[in-house]
Amino acid sequence: MKYTSEAGDLDFWDPYPRLNDFKKIGINLSGGTDSALVMFMTCRELEKRNSDATIVPITGVDKTRPTNIWNAEEIVLLFKEIFPTVKFANHEVNHYKKDHEKDKVNKHKEHEDRLWSENKIEVLLHGRSANPPEDIAKANNLLFKREERRDKHGHKRVPYHENHNKPFYCPLEYLDKRFVAEQYKKFNLLDNLFPITASCVEYADKTDNFTKPCKECWWCREKKWAFGMYDGGVV
Numbered sequence: 001m002k003y004t005s006e007a008g009d010l011d012f013w014d015p016y017p018r019l020n021d022f023k024k025i026g027i028n029l030s031g032g033t034d035s036a037l038v039m040f041m042t043c044r045e046l047e048k049r050n051s052d053a054t055i056v057p058i059t060g061v062d063k064t065r066p067t068n069i070w071n072a073e074e075i076v077l078l079f080k081e082i083f084p085t086v087k088f089a090n091h092e093v094n095h096y097k098k099d100h101e102k103d104k105v106n107k108h109k110e111h112e113d114r115l116w117s118e119n120k121i122e123v124l125l126h127g128r129s130a131n132p133p134e135d136i137a138k139a140n141n142l143l144f145k146r147e148e149r150r151d152k153h154g155h156k157r158v159p160y161h162e163n164h165n166k167p168f169y170c171p172l173e174y175l176d177k178r179f180v181a182e183q184y185k186k187f188n189l190l191d192n193l194f195p196i197t198a199s200c201v202e203y204a205d206k207t208d209n210f211t212k213p214c215k216e217c218w219w220c221r222e223k224k225w226a227f228g229m230y231d232g233g234v235v
């Protein structure tokens with residue numbers, strides 16, 4: 001299916017016919033807006049194709065910031081309601097304790113590798129989107145502390161690859177969050193899905209024990225830039 005936006009268009013699924021072969025579709029679901037949109041678009045695709053494939057939601061939970069699992073679980077419940085014919089497997093949850101500040105990527109990879117080796121997934125979908133273009137990032141205070149691997153031209157990743165026999169699809173690789181926000185508007189997801197997503201990555205001290213967004217971290221600022229509001233609709 002094709003999705004359009006002022007920030008760029010996406011031809012989701014169709015360019016990669018092999019996606020139809022997989023029966024166990026793992027989707028990394030962080031609790032944020034982008035991975036939730038990837039799951040939404042996947043549900044639409046499976047529904048349209050009357051597919052009997054199963055979605056396997058995958059969530060990593062940092063023990064010092066444990067609340068994203070509530071967001072991820074609510075998101076899955078919502079999609080089960082909207083797409084009653086789409087099949088879901090058990091939510092694969094990995095609670096981990098970071099050994100150092102940059103350990104998150106390793107912990108997620110360990111979990112994914114376990115799922116691959118246990119044959120629980122046949123393809124992995126990831127919701128990573130792109131950073132805003134440099135001039136827009138500068139104007140919106142989104143250059144400092146950005147994750148550089150999300151720069152559109154900062155790496156050589158392709159949206160779909162099958163390295164090491166592990167098919168991987170990252171459909172938002174070259175689309176920034178304005179694309180995501182536009183789809184939320186188009187598909188009326190601002191009232192049901194948006195309020196149960198969470199993007200803030202700060203800890204208990206800066207979020208009033210995880211009850212409000214910090215409004216300062218990069219992810220808070222990116223969400224405010226694209227959606228005009230922070231987690232929970234806070235402005």
Ligand SMILES: [Zn+2]
Nearest residue numbers: 200214217220
């Ligand atoms: Zn924040």
